[in-house]
Amino acid sequence: MTKRAFPGATWMAVSTFAIPLSIALIFWWLPDDADQGFSQKIFYLHVPIALTTYAAFAYGAYAAVRYLRSRDAVWDLRSYVGIHVGTIFGTLVLVTGSLWAKVSWGLWWNWSERQLNVFLVLFLYYCAYFMLRFSIDEGERRATYSAVYTLLGIALVPLSFLAVRLLGSIFHPTVFTHEGAQMPGTFLLGFLVALAGMLALAVAMVQLELRGKRAALRVRELRRRLVGDDL
Amino acid sequence: MIGAALTLAGKDLRLELRRREVVLGMAQFVIVTLVIAHFALVAVGDRQLPKAAAGVLWIAVLFTALLALGRAFAADHEDGALDAVLIAPIDRGAIWLGKVLAQLTFLAAMEVVAVPAFWLFFFQTSGPDIRALLAALVLANVGIASVGVLVSALAQAGRARDVLLPVLLLPLLVPLVLAAVVATLGSFPGGDGSVRALGFLALFDTLFVLLAWGTYEHLSGD
16 A cells, blocks of 8 residues: 555646636637527536546445455445545535526426436435444444445436436436437537546545545554553 | 245244234324325315325335334344344345245235225225236335335444434335336326336336345344
């Protein structure tokens, strides 16, 4: 394990470069959307943040699988940190999504919109994860139970998408279809820069939080040895 | 494994037959919930009522299921019977399956009371497509019981287990409730069938039965 003075420094640098760049591109270079005008610009923040949230949750689930296989406490910590960072980004998704919805549809929340609903279910599910985790005493049991709960999310995501399709109306502008991105090259560039920035920020946050958690564990271990207390 | 699961389920059912706590409580609770829902929907007009009622049925069923799921491991914990079961040379999956079978029986017993009462309160006139409604109930029960037992086992480990169970379980069951409501609407007179929703419920059951059965062995092993 390499010990750097500042964990996540590389990714932090990438994101501090990419996020301002994407904001500059969005506001000064990209033309306004023909249909929605200026308000559509929030798309370049909202969607990358949403994709980053899914990526962080996916990482948390992956780490949970690794934990159940290896029983190595590091994976438990990684799973927790992934979900924690995902929840932070998820809150931003709900906020930016509501703003966009208010401006373009006139409503803060639109129940007939599929992706909002799926996201809300997933967000509530991962909020419950913290309830479970913090009501069990620290140790192998907490790690195992948290990992099992996280795994259930793997089935929940595709099922939620499918379920809202049964009832959901087609209201959301479909920007990505299976024929590729339906937007001009300049728009795509702004979007990709923003996505890169958000992903890098998430990775940096995960690394930073992991380092902090590990340091806390280590301090506690050292203190225990110092006091000679084996409890 | 099936034999062990049946034995365990039989033990839970025998316990329930002697104590009669869970099923009677569930039956009363579901009736009261339906009555409350009827008054809560007092502003909904007669023509819209059936559509709202499909949702009412599933809210009532789901919340009532929480009562039994919360008690699923209670008896085993009270007298340490779970430890004895864990020591027994049987597959962990059999413990999960036994609990699921017991829960399915409780749910079915509750629905025998709930569905006629529901019909009495909200319709009275015309009948639903019984086969479609039954299929929706059976498929939804399997989903509720299989996920519910796993999550109930998770919640047992927590300090605030009574609060924890609904908080953990309800988000997972959102897709199931959505599909069950669509299937129920489809079974009503004038409904447009429920095949797609029933197919979705079957898919939900398959995925979660496999996932719950596969992960249960990790629980209660300490």
